[in-house]
Amino acid sequence: MKKKTWIGLAFASPWLLGFLAFTLYPLLASFYYSFTSFNIFQSPEFIGFANYTELMGDDLFWKSVKNTLYLTAVSTPINLFFSLLIALLLNTKIRGLSIYRTVYYIPTIVPLAATSLLWMWILNPQYGLLNDMLRMVGISGPNWLADPGLSKFSLVLMGLWASGNVMIIFLASLQEVPQSLYESSQIDGANKWRQFWSITIPTISPIILFQLIMQVINNLQYFTQAYFVVSSSALNMPGSGGPENSLLMYAMYLYHNAFIYFKMGKASAMAWILFIIAGIITWLIFRSSKKWVTYGGE
Amino acid sequence: MLKRKWVTTTLALILTAALVACGNGNNGGSPSSTDKGNSGSSGKKTEVSFWYLWGGVEGEYVEELISEFNASQDQYEVKGLSVPDMQKIIVAISSGEGPDVTDNFSNNTASYVEKGMLEPLDTYIERDNYDVSDFVPAALDSGRYDGKLYALPINVNFNMMFYNKSLLAAAGYDAPPQTEEELLEYAIKLTETNADGTIKVMGFPDFPNVYYTNSMAFAMGGDFISEDGKTLTPDNEGMKKGIELMQAYRKQFGADNILKFNSSAKYLDATDPFIQGNQAIRFDGPWFGHTVKNVLKKDIDYGVAPYPAPAGKPELAGGGEVSASTFFIPSNAKNKDGAWAFMSWLMAKENMVKFNDKFANLPARTSAYDDPALQDIPDFQAFAEAAKNPNLKAFPTFGEQGSYGKVITDEFELAVNFKKTADEALKTMKDKSANLLK
Numbered sequence: 001m002k003k004k005t006w007i008g009l010a011f012a013s014p015w016l017l018g019f020l021a022f023t024l025y026p027l028l029a030s031f032y033y034s035f036t037s038f039n040i041f042q043s044p045e046f047i048g049f050a051n052y053t054e055l056m057g058d059d060l061f062w063k064s065v066k067n068t069l070y071l072t073a074v075s076t077p078i079n080l081f082f083s084l085l086i087a088l089l090l091n092t093k094i095r096g097l098s099i100y101r102t103v104y105y106i107p108t109i110v111p112l113a114a115t116s117l118l119w120m121w122i123l124n125p126q127y128g129l130l131n132d133m134l135r136m137v138g139i140s141g142p143n144w145l146a147d148p149g150l151s152k153f154s155l156v157l158m159g160l161w162a163s164g165n166v167m168i169i170f171l172a173s174l175q176e177v178p179q180s181l182y183e184s185s186q187i188d189g190a191n192k193w194r195q196f197w198s199i200t201i202p203t204i205s206p207i208i209l210f211q212l213i214m215q216v217i218n219n220l221q222y223f224t225q226a227y228f229v230v231s232s233s234a235l236n237m238p239g240s241g242g243p244e245n246s247l248l249m250y251a252m253y254l255y256h257n258a259f260i261y262f263k264m265g266k267a268s269a270m271a272w273i274l275f276i277i278a279g280i281i282t283w284l285i286f287r288s289s290k291k292w293v294t295y296g297g298e
Numbered sequence: 299m300l301k302r303k304w305v306t307t308t309l310a311l312i313l314t315a316a317l318v319a320c321g322n323g324n325n326g327g328s329p330s331s332t333d334k335g336n337s338g339s340s341g342k343k344t345e346v347s348f349w350y351l352w353g354g355v356e357g358e359y360v361e362e363l364i365s366e367f368n369a370s371q372d373q374y375e376v377k378g379l380s381v382p383d384m385q386k387i388i389v390a391i392s393s394g395e396g397p398d399v400t401d402n403f404s405n406n407t408a409s410y411v412e413k414g415m416l417e418p419l420d421t422y423i424e425r426d427n428y429d430v431s432d433f434v435p436a437a438l439d440s441g442r443y444d445g446k447l448y449a450l451p452i453n454v455n456f457n458m459m460f461y462n463k464s465l466l467a468a469a470g471y472d473a474p475p476q477t478e479e480e481l482l483e484y485a486i487k488l489t490e491t492n493a494d495g496t497i498k499v500m501g502f503p504d505f506p507n508v509y510y511t512n513s514m515a516f517a518m519g520g521d522f523i524s525e526d527g528k529t530l531t532p533d534n535e536g537m538k539k540g541i542e543l544m545q546a547y548r549k550q551f552g553a554d555n556i557l558k559f560n561s562s563a564k565y566l567d568a569t570d571p572f573i574q575g576n577q578a579i580r581f582d583g584p585w586f587g588h589t590v591k592n593v594l595k596k597d598i599d600y601g602v603a604p605y606p607a608p609a610g611k612p613e614l615a616g617g618g619e620v621s622a623s624t625f626f627i628p629s630n631a632k633n634k635d636g637a638w639a640f641m642s643w644l645m646a647k648e649n650m651v652k653f654n655d656k657f658a659n660l661p662a663r664t665s666a667y668d669d670p671a672l673q674d675i676p677d678f679q680a681f682a683e684a685a686k687n688p689n690l691k692a693f694p695t696f697g698e699q700g701s702y703g704k705v706i707t708d709e710f711e712l713a714v715n716f717k718k719t720a721d722e723a724l725k726t727m728k729d730k731s732a733n734l735l736k
Contacts (some may be wrong), residue, residue, distance in 0.1 A: 019543040040392035041629075059730075126496065126562035127569065140494045143554060146561030148715075235506045235565050238384070239704050243557075244711055259385045261700060262413055 014119040034268035044265065051269035061270070063245050067152060069250065072187045072219040074157045080211060087170035101171070103119055108164030116228035119158045120145065145229055148246035156246070174200070175208040202294040209293045213282055220278050221231055223251040250274060338498075343375040346636035347676040349390075349397035353536040355593065355604055359656040364654075367643050381484045389629045391415060399637035404440035404622040405693060405703070409451045412697040416448040417627040423447065433530040434685065436692050437622040443695070444711075451622035452646050453659035457513050457581045458618075458681065459606070462605045463599040465499065465578040468532040474579075474603040476615070478518065482543055483580070486550055488532055488578035495552060497499040500571060502547040503734040505560045512708050513556070514540035516691050517605035517617040523694040523703075523735075530694070530735050532706050533729035539608060541720040553715050557679065563574030566594075588658030597672045602680040604687070617689035622662060660685060705730045 034051055036044035055061045076298065090101050107115070115255070123144035133143030144154040173191045181199045201208075226249045230242040239260045241248025250270070258267035326656030348361050356379040364378045368528065376714020379397070381387050384406075390396040392415075402410075412418050418693035423430065430438060430447075433453050434521050461474045467489050475481040481502075505512055512522070516544050523529070566589050571577035573596050580586075590596050604616035625644070627637040643649055645662075651669045654661040658675045660682065667673065667682045684690075706727055713723035 039413045040389075041415050058659055124562050125558040128562075140496075143558045143561060146557050147554070235508045237508060237707050239700060240707070242714065243561075244717070247709060259389060261407070298696075 009010075014017040021088060030268040034267050034272050036265045038264040038268075047265070051263075051266045052273075054266065055269060055273070060241070060245065060248065060253060063241070064248045064250045066249055067246065068222060068250040071152050071155065071222055072216055072263075074153065074248060075159055076212065076218050079159060079163050079166060079215060080208070081164035082160050083211075084170050084208075086163075087167050087174055090167070091170055091174045098205055105164040105168060107162045110162065112162075112224040113228055115158065115162055116225045116231065118227060119154075119161070120232065125155055146240075146243050146245035151229075151243055151246045155222075155229070158225055166215070168209060169211060170204070173204040177203045205293040206295060209285070210290050213285055216281055216285065217278055219276060220281070221251050222249045223255070227252055227255075227258045237279055273293075306627070308459070309509060313365065321598055322545060322577050342734060343372060344633055344636055345514065346374050346376045346399065346633050348376050348379045348380065348637075349379045349386075349387050349400045350382075351382050351384060351401055353380045355655060359653075362656070363644065363653060365651065366649075366705065367640055370643070371639070374633070374639050376636075376640050388415075394630050396628050396630070398625050398631040398633045399625060399641050401623055402449070403627050404437065404449070404624050405695070405699060407441055407624060407626070408443050408695040409697050409700060410626070411443040411448050415629055417629045417631065417634060417637070418448055419445055419450065419627070422642070426638075426642060428642055430726045432648065432663045433664055434622075434664055436620045436621075436690065437662045438581050440620075440622055440692055440695060441624055441626075449626040451624050451662040453584075453622060453623050453649060453654055453657070454621060454661070454662050454685060455603075456618045456620045456681075456685070457509055457583050458677075458684055459503070459603045460572065460580045460582050460586060461601050462572065462575060463579050465575070469522070469578075473604050474601060477606050477612070478539060478543060478609050480694065482546055485547055485579060489551060489556070496555050497551060499576050499578060500556075500559055501578045504547065504556055505563055505566050505571060505577060505580070506542065507560060507711075508707070510544065510585075511540065512609065512693060513581060513605070514543070515618040516619045517614075517689075518608045518619065519611060519614045521691060522706075527694075528735070530703070530728075530731045530732055532709075533724035535704075535708075536608070537727075538720050538724055541710060541723065543627035544714045545716070545720065548653050548714060548716070557715070572600075584660045584675075584677065584681045585658055590626055591676045592658070602677045604684055616684060616687040620690045620692045623659075631669040696735055698736075702731050702734050707732075 035046060035048060037047050037050070038044035048235055055164045084102055087247075088293055090097065090104065111182075123131075124148065125131055125141065125143045128141075128144075130144070132285075134141040134170070142150055145151050148281055177200055181203075185199060225245045230236060230240055230247050230252075240250070251274075254267050254270040254274070255262045257270065323371060348364065350357070351715055352360055361378050361381075364376045375441060383401065387396060387402075389401055391400075407416070419598070421430070429597035430450070433451065437451040437454045438447075441447055441677075459474060466472070466474070466484070467490055469484070471484060475484045484505060485501035485503075489497065490499035492498050503514075515522070515534060517534040520537040521535030522533075522534065524531055558663045563569050564584075566573070572582075573590055575598065587600075588604070590598060592602075597679055600693070603623065605618050607613070607615035607617075625641050627634055627641065631637050644653060647663055647666055650661045650663055651666050653659075654666070655671050655675065658678075659674070660678070661667070663686070667685075672678055696702075709718070709723040709727045709730075712718045713720050718726070
């Protein structure tokens with residue numbers, strides 16, 4: 001037993017060391033730093049809850065919270081719905097299916113930076129592809145990324161284009177639904193619609209739960225596309241949050257505090273607040289899941 | 299029981315080791331100069347790493363100067379690296395893995411100094427008896443903090459008014475606007491709209507917006523700090539005029555149409571409206587003419603003039619905001635002597651001329667302005683002349699000036715998008731910046 005423990009630990013040691021040095025230590029350190037005033041260059045100074053109280057009175061902090069919650073609330077359901085829809089279509093038996101599957105997955109391979117730049121051109125209000133098409137049918141297209149009321153929704157559109165990862169997991173789960181269930185329900189006279197709600201959805205519900213949680217967490221940490229859109233449009237002050245700060249995502253403001261204003265303590269406090277928010281939302285989703293997620297054998 | 303104790307102890311030891319290992323990374327380099335045996339060519343030269351923000355063609359210019367320095371002496375070998383991301387450089391410096399010398403902007407100096415990030419240059423200047431007497435005072439002062447010099451400016455930046463001569467002529471004007479009233483009147487007359495109300499030709503210097511905000515406030519006679527340096531004054535008269543002028547222009551054509559125009563354009567690129575002949579009046583810096591004529595090889599008939607004067611105060615014409623591109627040595631640089639050797643070489647008059655000739659910028663040493671090499675830079679004489687104008691001012695330098703700038707930009711944007719009145723925006727600017735100056 002003793003020897004086995006040691007051997008086990010020895011085999012796990014690369015991971016253990018990596019975890020301790022590169023995950024646990026930074027995690028604990030950031031917790032400590034969140035109670036300090038720390039600018040990376042000078043040693044941290046303990047200031048108690050001052051970072052947290054400062055954040056509570058910081059308009060930009062609340063703006064970033066609102067922006068991020070909006071994005072999460074809008075993007076998550078649309079993304080899940082769209083991905084499931086595409087997965088259903090790609091699960092039908094038609095000619096050239098593998099080509100379609102590839103085509104819908106390809107955008108996911110494109111690096112996010114390239115995706116963002118590409119979409120900035122598509123969404124360009126005067127020369128962009130989308131507004132050009134709208135103009136052909138007589139609509140004067142909106143100012144997608146520069147209108148503070150629309151800029152976040154434009155990011156949601158950008159996200160849909162590259163939702164291949166969500167789609168592919170749905171597709172795999174759809175193929176796991178036992179054919180026998182469909183056959184027997186067909187004999188009982190169930191139509192496609194009924195089959196979808198009574199067989200497909202309950203069977204893949206654990207996967208929906210997983211995707212929902214992953215999407216929520218990803219969206220709460222949303223950074224890359226917003227950062228690229230803001231930093232590559234025209235000229236900007238460092239620390240810009242896009243049009244009227246409408247693209248100032250939580251993770252972006254955290255980054256600004258850390259690496260533009262060098263307020264590592266404040267940034268660490270933001271990281272822990274986000275951790276707590278993400279924890280609460282995930283817990284709520286898990287609690288609700290008892291009502292709508294079906295596991296096999298229950 | 300013993301077993302478990304062992305495991306716990308081992309884990310604790312590993313954790314401690316990890317903590318110590320991580321802690322060391324933050325200490326920064328020791329000042330000893332290290333010889334990394336640069337590609338084995340000349341064993342005696344110590345390596346100086348120089349990261350610069352320029353890329354592309356400009357990066358190549360920098361490399362040319364680096365090779366010239368390396369050939370000029372046999373003590374140091376400068377290794378250049380283009381890192382066009384300021385945050386990346388700062389983060390590298392914070393972890394002690396940064397360069398020995400790098401470039402930045404004058405408006406960051408105070409914030410970096412307060413964090414202990416910069417090496418004071420006074421001892422080097424004294425030791426070498428290095429002459430800094432002919433620097434543009436405002437530019438040199440921007441590198442000073444609490445009486446010590448931390449950064450040296452290589453150039454002086456400020457904006458002037460560029461105007462498209464053929465567009466002005468077509469509207470019946472043979473000279474650029476001289477006053478704020480003329481600016482608005484010309485701008486409205488010069489603007490051309492499409493059938494759906496969107497802007498085809500923009501008359502106002504609304505793009506790039508970021509070049510308007512502070513410099514126009516200065517030009518309209520404002521200042522961002524009280525004369526005694528104790529109170530921030532974002533709610534100055536110049537800022538109010540700047541906002542109201544832009545509001546008046548945007549009201550005429552619709553803020554939404556202006557925003558569409560601005561967000562469709564990319565600065566100094568194929569879609570830049572001034573270069574396409576779709577912007578009549580533009581605020582821009584000394585690099586603009588060079589970029590248009592020599593880099594993009596576009597033929598536009600334009601003129602350069604000082605900013606217009608505020609109504610009834612012609613003596614305030616030619617105001618604006620001065621800043622500089624600066625060089626500094628991080629306090630944790632590994633080869634500080636080498637860094638200073640390179641920096642002082644680059645800042646010497648003849649090399650500063652070479653640098654600014656390539657970049658088509660205005661050198662920070664006024665004694666260089668008569669140098670024949672610089673005279674063929676587009677608009678050089680206009681900028682050299684305007685640099686003498688006492689109405690040019692610098693944004694206040696203090697640790698939180700970044701946050702101050704952010705407050706001003708955010709409220710300015712809300713006001714010119716008609717989400718707030720000018721007075722409401724000014725009040726918020728004042729309130730939010732009240733505690734920034736410690």
